[in-house]
Amino acid sequence: MPDTAPTAPAEAEIAALRAEIDAIDDAMHDLLMKRAAVVANLAGSRAKGNGTPLRPGREAAVLRRLLARHTGPLGRARVVRIWREIFMASTAIQGAFSVAVFAPTPQSGQARLAREHFGPITPTRVHPTPARALAAMSAGEASVAVLPVPTEEPEGPEGAWWTRLDVPRLQVVARLPFLGDDGGTAALVVAPVAPDPSGEDRSLLLIEAEDGAARGRIAQAIADAGLQAASILFERAEGATLALADIEGFVRQDDARLAALPWARRTILGAYAVPVAGDAP
Numbered sequence: 610m611p612d613t614a615p616t617a618p619a620e621a622e623i624a625a626l627r628a629e630i631d632a633i634d635d636a637m638h639d640l641l642m643k644r645a646a647v648v649a650n651l652a653g654s655r656a657k658g659n660g661t662p663l664r665p666g667r668e669a670a671v672l673r674r675l676l677a678r679h680t681g682p683l684g685r686a687r688v689v690r691i692w693r694e695i696f697m698a699s700t701a702i703q704g705a706f707s708v709a710v711f712a713p714t715p716q717s718g719q720a721r722l723a724r725e726h727f728g729p730i731t732p733t734r735v736h737p738t739p740a741r742a743l744a745a746m747s748a749g750e751a752s753v754a755v756l757p758v759p760t761e762e763p764e765g766p767e768g769a770w771w772t773r774l775d776v777p778r779l780q781v782v783a784r785l786p787f788l789g790d791d792g793g794t795a796a797l798v799v800a801p802v803a804p805d806p807s808g809e810d811r812s813l814l815l816i817e818a819e820d821g822a823a824r825g826r827i828a829q830a831i832a833d834a835g836l837q838a839a840s841i842l843f844e845r846a847e848g849a850t851l852a853l854a855d856i857e858g859f860v861r862q863d864d865a866r867l868a869a870l871p872w873a874r875r876t877i878l879g880a881y882a883v884p885v886a887g888d889a890p
């Protein structure tokens with residue numbers, strides 16, 4: 610085909626579509642300003658009380674609702690990205706918000722996950738140990754801490770941060786990423802606030818059993834109590850065996866099922882919205 614200049618009809622077609630896009634942008638901008646005004650009313654009412662305005666359960670419920678009704682060529686991951694920015698803009702309207710993330714380097718997966726979830730404008734500081742990230746939050750320098758998902762072989766002596774979490778003052782409130790699996794990198798968000806239910810959640814239960822307690826016995830006791838553990842990890846502590854169970858559902862510390870466990874030290878460390886599947890590859 611000869612390399613000719615675009616014909617007038619093609620230009621007219623582009624101009625018409627761009628006019629349509631401009632009108633949609635104005636309508637979307639109007640709605641964003643209206644949404645921000647509603648959030649400002651929410652903040653002004655003080656109904657949410659003091660502390661961080663972040664409600665990860667509510668955010669997850671909003672995203673699940675939108676993804677369930679989503680159709681068309683716009684990717685699901687894009688929808689989540691757009692709403693993550695909206696959520697963080699709303700959070701900023703309600704008060705100062707910043708993030709302390711434990712990551713070996715600012716380029717590491719943990720730091721990227723935190724930036725993707727809380728947005729590039731949210732002040733985010735990288736700390737060299739989980740304890741330092743938690744201390745920054747406790748000192749009021751950060752609103753939340755982003756820490757590695759517990760494993761049986763944590764990196765470094767401070768890796769098992771979950772064995773020393775100061776609950777109920779601090780609790781796990783979210784798991785990252787919310788959409789997709791990000792090549793296996795995952796993190797938990799800890800905040801000085803209780804988690805809020807999203808409608809589909811998992812809770813973290815820490816059991817302090819006697820030294821040498823059999824793993825099978827702990828798993829059986831959890832099942833006998835009527836709790837469904839998706840996974841349990843174990844850690845040897847001085848004079849005790851620690852078990853961290855990922856329990857189906859939103860379980861509170863006063864849940865009657867916990868009373869059926871034969872160990873006095875059984876602590877809910879928090880809960881998080883179950884992540885949703887990403888876009889098909």
Ligand SMILES: C=C(O[C@@H]1C=C(C(=O)O)C=C[C@H]1O)C(=O)O
Nearest residue numbers: 662663664667668695696699700
């Ligand atoms: C507006 C709220 O505060 C925050 C912002 C949200 C939003 O923009 O929809 C949702 C939950 C909170 O993280 C709220 O609690 O509803």
